[in-house]
Amino acid sequence: MTDRVLILGGRGRIGSSVAQDLANHTQAQITITGRSAEFGKAVSLSSGGQVQFLVLDLVEVDKLQNAIANSNLVIHCAGPFHYRDTNVLETCIAQGVNYVDVSDHRSYTSKALNFSEQAAAAGVTAIINTGIFPGISNSMVRQGVEQFDKPENIHLSYLVSGSGGAGITVMRTTFLGLQYPFETWIDGKWQVIKPYSERELVEFPPPYGRSGVYWFDMPETFTLPKAFPSVKTVITKFGSVPDFYNHLTWIAAHIFPKWLMQRRYMIEFLSHVSHSMTDVTNNFSGIGVAVRSEVTGQKDGKTAVYCSTVVHENTALASGCGTGSIAQLLLEGKLKKPGVFAVEEALPTDLFEEVMQSRGIKINHSWL
Missing domain, CATH: 3.40.50.720 (NAD(P)-binding Rossmann-like Domain)
Incomplete structure (x- = not known):
């Protein structure tokens, strides 16, 4: 059949x-x-x-x-x-x-x-x-966790070029993720984090290299602690290429009035404007994705760090x-x-x- x-x-x-x-x-x-x-x-x-x-x-x-x-x-x-x-x-x-x-x-x-x-x-x-994220990224974490006697910390970083080859829905998802603070698992307790905060420079594989990523609300922040109870911290951060998109997104998250970002018409406006912009920048940035999973834990009585990376030329x-x-x-x-x-x-x-x-x-x- x-x-x-x-x-x-x-x-x-x-x-x-x-x-x-x-x-x-x-x-x-x-x-x-x-x-x-x-x-x-x-x-x-x-x-x-x-x-x-x-x-x-x-x-x-x-x-x-x-x-x-x-x-x-x-x-x-x-x-x-x-x-x-x-x-x-x-x-x-x-x-x-x-x-x-x-x-x-x-x-x-x-x-x-x-x-x-x-x-x-x-x-x-x-x-x-x-x-890809969540998805392949989660399996990369599991693959890393299994290398340890006791996994303790997970740090996931995602980087997308331009539109990622995706449509307007993915743009909506990005801006919807900026609306509210969210809970994260840090040092064995739930803590509230502001979206698109705490910029961090992370080393991705070529062609990306050292790029900026920010806290972003993803379901992995609470499914990974459930799957791996010994883990005390789960970090999920996201960034865009070219870097000026990160700064524009930061402005939307921190400067725009919260009540405005929580209106559907504002999400639609920002999504369509952003998608139009990426139609231009895709020509030189590409539409690829990079994921970096870093797991820290105890192995043979010592603290160790296991890093996994993947790059694909088309996010979609x-x-x-x-x-x-x-x-x-x-x-x-x-x-x-x-x-x-x-x-x-x-x-x-x-x-x-x-x-x-x-x-x-x-x-x-x-x-x-």
């Missing part, structure tokens, strides 16, 4: 990258959804029929339920997840259909994790926060690889863990290494 995969929000840059990865690595029949019928014919023709298009809005509950019932796996790419409820996940659990998403905000992650018992009872494997394609690889493992039956889990709790390191190698993504490691 042919596997049937439903990709919600599959018309977007991330969703279409996930579809392309699955088309490259599986024989699944893929259906991507969007709210406009204009996109459909071109998709079917360009994919030779392996990828089909379905006009679907998430508010069309009956149509959504039917589409999920006719699928073996649902991949939720319809962000921003700041605004999303868990209706898709709940429907998957009710229908007994496995679930993957590219969610990247703690509010959604918290809500999704609340359904772990129901998913386990239904035999449904639901893996959230897949993609890298996200597609992260999500697509997990979807592939679920379809092949190699990954089965009923419940709702973040990537670092669901994906064993050996399988992570296998799917990264099959996609030509090289993770570099070093002891510092």
Whole structure:
């Protein structure tokens, strides 16, 4: 029987990258959804029929339920997840259909994790926060943590060039992440941090080199302490290339009135302006991504530091690889863990290494 995969929000840059990865690595029949019928014919023709298009809005509950019932796996790419409820996940659990998403905000992650018992009872494997960051980044951390007798500190740094090859939704996600202070796990207790604060210069692999990163609200800040209880500090920082985008983002986070940044029309305005700017700067900055994971801990009675890095020339394609690889493992039956889990709790390191190698993504490691 042919596997049937439903990709919600599959018309977007991330969703279409996930579809392309699955088309490259599986024989699944893929259906991507969007709210406009204009996109459909071109998709079917360009994919030779392996990828089909379905006009679907998430508010069309009956149509959504039917589409999920006719699928073996649902991949939720319809962000921003700041605004999303868990209706898709709940429907998957009710229908007994496995679930993957590219969610990247703690509010959604918290809500999704609340359904772990129901998913386990239904035999449904639901893996959230897949993609590049969070996603591949989380597995890099797990890979590092496993090198230690007692891991103690995690420092994750992300760098994106220009638009990252993504669409307007990713811009919205960035500005939505500036709205409120957030809790982080530092020195064994929860502390409140201001978004886009405490600039730090971090050494990334070529072509990036030493670049500025800032505190940014990511779901890893609370899923990693849960996955690795001995860890006392988790730092997640994000930066942009060219560097002047960092300064503009800092202004939006610290100078603009908070009430203004919490208005949806302001988020839309900033997102569209930023996307127009990156259309120009992409020509010389590129659209790549770099991730640096640094784990500090005890090994053989001594304190040591294990560093992992990865670079990809296209952020959106890298996200597609992260999500697509997990979807592939679920379809092949190699990954089965009923419940709702973040990537670092669901994906064993050996399988992570296998799917990264099959996609030509090289993770570099070093002891510092």
